[in-house]
Amino acid sequence: MPRLLILLLFLPLLSWGQESTQMSWLDNRFRVDPTVDQVSFMVKRDKESNSVVLVRPDGTKYYAWRHPDNVSWYEEQGIDIISIENPMPGPWQAVGRVTPKNKIDVLSNLRLDIDDLPSRLYQSETLKFTARLLQNDQLLTSRDFLDRVKLQVEFLEYVENPDELPEKSRPSPIILGEFADDGIGFDEYPGDGVFTIALPVDIQPGKYRARVSSRNGIFLRTFEQQVLIYPPPLTADFIQGRDQVEPHQFVVTPEMGAIVPGSLAAHIEQVDPEGKSTITQGHATGEQEGLKFTIPNIGEPGQYAWSGWLYATDLLNNRELIFGLPTKHFAIQAELQLDRNLEDFRHQQQLKAQAEEDARLAAERAQARSKAMKVIIGGNIVLIVLVVAGGFIWRKWKTKKVIAQALDEVESEGDSAEEEAKSA
Template identity: 50%
Template sequence: MWRLLMIVLFVPMFSWAKSTEMSWLDNRFRVDPTIKQVSFLVYREKASQAVTLVRPDGTKYYAWEHPENVAWYEENGMDIISIENPMPGPWQAIGKITPQNKIKILSNLTLNVDSLPKKLYQSESFKFTARLLQDGKPLVLRDFLNRIKLNVTFTPYLANEKDLVKEARPLAEVLGTFEDNGEDLDEVAADGVFTVNLPINIKPGKYWVRIQSRNGVFLRTVEQDVLVYPSPIRASFTQARNENQSHSMTIDTEAGAIKAGSLAAHIEQINPNKITTVTQAQSDSDDEKLYFDLPNSYMPGKNTWSGWVYATDMATDRPLQFFLGKHSYGVTEPIDLKAAYEARIKAEAEQRKIEEQKKLEIERAEARKWLWIYVGLGNLLIIVLIFSAIFGWKKVNTMRKLKAAAPKSEKLSMPPPPKV
C-alpha cells in the first residue's frame, strides 16, 4: 500500500520534469515566470474550431485576433501557438479537447543559425544550416518540426530602412527555404537541424539577410548583413564546327580571387535522344584557368549542357561552387553542296515554270474576258439592228396601209379654151 502511494505521488512529478508533456486538467496549464518564450501544441478534435486561449488576467486570444507577440498556426486537429514574453500564471485553452489529448509546452526555444560569409559571390550556392534548440539542446519533436517553414530572404541594404514608409522600403527576395526532411543536403530528418542549398541568384551589392518563420509557427528572426560580389568565374562553351572535332569548355577566373589549382568542373550533356554524357576535369596545381574538351555526339537536333564549377576562395580559403545554368545548342544535318546546288537549280526551274504557268493562265483569263466583252457587244449590236429593222419595217408597212386606205380624188379636166 505504501509503495502504491509513493508511485501515485512521485511518478507524475517525475514525468512532468522529464518530458514537458502533461495531460489536460480543466484545460489549464501554468507558465513559469522565468520563461521568456513558449510554444503550445494543442491537440483537439478533428474538424473542430481553433481553441480560444485565455491569459491569467482573463484576456482572450483567438487564431484570427491576437497581439504581435503571438504567432498562431492552425490546422485540422491541432493549434501551435508561440508567445514571446508570456504572462506568468495559469493559462486556459477553451475548445473541443478530449481527455486523451495532451498539451506540449516548449519553452526557451532558440534558433541557432550558421554565420554567413561576409563575402558572397553572385551565382554561387552553398549549404546553410539552422538549429532549433530548447534549453540549449536540439528539439526533436516531430509534430512541431514538420510544421516549421524557415525562409532565407535577402533585402537590399539601406541604413535608414526603418525610418522609411512601408511603400518606400526595398522588397525582400526569398532565396531558399530550410528543410528538416532528410532530403537533398539535409542529413537526418526531424533532428532539429534545418538545411538549405542556398543559391545567390541576385545582383551584387550589400544586403540584409533574414531567417524567419514563413507560416508563423515560430517567433524568431535572425538578421545579418552581407556583401555580394560579382562572380569570379567565367565559363565559355565553344561548339565544334564538324563531327570530327570536339566541343570545348574554358573556365576563367578573376585575378587574385580564386586559389590556383583549385578549379574543378562537372559538365552534363544531353543529346536529342535524352542520353546524358558526364565530363569531369580539374586544373593543374599552378593553373588559374581550366580548359578541356567535351564529347561531340553530332546528333542533329537540340542538345543541352549544364554543370558546376568548384573552386576555393583565395582570401578566406572557403570552398565555392557555382552553377553554370542550363544552355542549349543545335546541330543540323550534314549538307551535300552539289546536291544542294542541284536541288536549288531544280527548285528555281520549278518556280519559273510555276510562274510562267501562272502568267499564261492570267493572259488566257484576260483574253477570255475580252472575248466575252466582244461577244457581248456584238450580240448587243445585232439585237439593236434587229430591233431597228423590225421597227423600220413596221413603220414602212404602216405608212403603206395608211396610203392605201386614203380615198382616191377624181381627176378634173380643164375645159377647152373658147373658140374665137
C-alpha cells in the first residue's frame, strides 16, 4: 500500500514529458516544469458543479471571477479551461468536484501560428485566412479543446502610439470575422488544429492594424499586423432586360493595369419569386480585359434576387482575388390589360396626331401653291397691261409723227407755190 501511494505521488512528474497529460488523481495535483512558458489546464468536472479553484504552488488561489492578468479563464457547464502565461513552476492543484470519472488535461507550450495578411488588401474582397494551433510545434488535435477555441479578427484604424491616447480617443475595433475549426465554409477538416475563415474585407479604404485574438478568452496573446486597404480594382454591373423577353446582362470592368488580362470569372445565382435558383457563369478568354455575358430572363412577374462571386488575379503581385457580390433585388412587372389598352390608346393618339400634322402640312403646301399661282397670274396680268399700254403709246407716238411729217410736207409745198407765184 505505501508503494502505491508513492507511485501516485510521483505519477505527475513522470507523465509531464508527454505533449498533454491526463490526470484523475484524488487530490487533483499536477506539476508545471520550469521550462514551460505557457500552460493550459482543461478541467472536466461534474456538470452541476461550480468552477474549480486553482491553487498555485505557493498557496495563492485563482478563481474564475478573480485572477491576475497573466491568467485567462473560460468556463461553461462541466468544464474549465485555464491558460497561464509564465506559470510558477511546481505542483498546482485544482480544488473542485473533479471525480475519477473526469480528468484534467495539461497542455503545455501552446502556440498560435497565424498566416500573414497581404500588405495590400482590396475593399470588398474575401480572403481565405488560416491559423494553426500548435503544441510543441505539432498540430493540436484535442477536440474538447479545439471545439471551444474561438478566434476573432478585428481591424483598428491606424494611429501612432495608440496606447498613449486616452481610452475614449482610441480607435474602436471593427470585427470582420471569426475562426472556427469546424469543417464549415472555408475550413477544410474539423478538429485538425487548423482554423480557416473566409475573411470579408468589408471596410473603408485606409491604413489599419489587423488583430487576431481569442474571443472567449482562452488565449491571452493577440497578433497584430499593419495592412493597407485599397478601393476595389473592378466594378460589376447587373443590367436588367427592358422587357420580359430581353435577357439581362452582367458586365465587369477592371481598372486599367490592375487585373491580369483573361483572369476574370464570375458565378451569378438568380432566384425567382418561387425560390428556384438559376446559375449562370462566365469567364474571360485570351487577353480579354473585361467580362460581359448574358443572364437568362425568366420573364415571370415578381420579385427577383441575384448574388454571386467574382474571381480575378491581381496584376501587381499575381495574387488570386475573390469578391463576394451581396444579394440585390429587382422586379419584373406584370403586363396588365390596362397597360395594353393604354398602349393602344397612345398609339391611336400618335396616329391621329400624325394625320393632323400631315393635313396641316398639306394645307400649308396647298396655300403656298395658291399664293404662288396668284403671284404668277398677277404678274402676267401686269405684264400684259404693260405690253398693251406700251403698244398704245407707241402707236400714238407713231401717229403723231406721221401727222407732223404730213404737216411739214404741206407747209413745204405751200412755200414753194408762193415763191413760184411771186416769180411769175
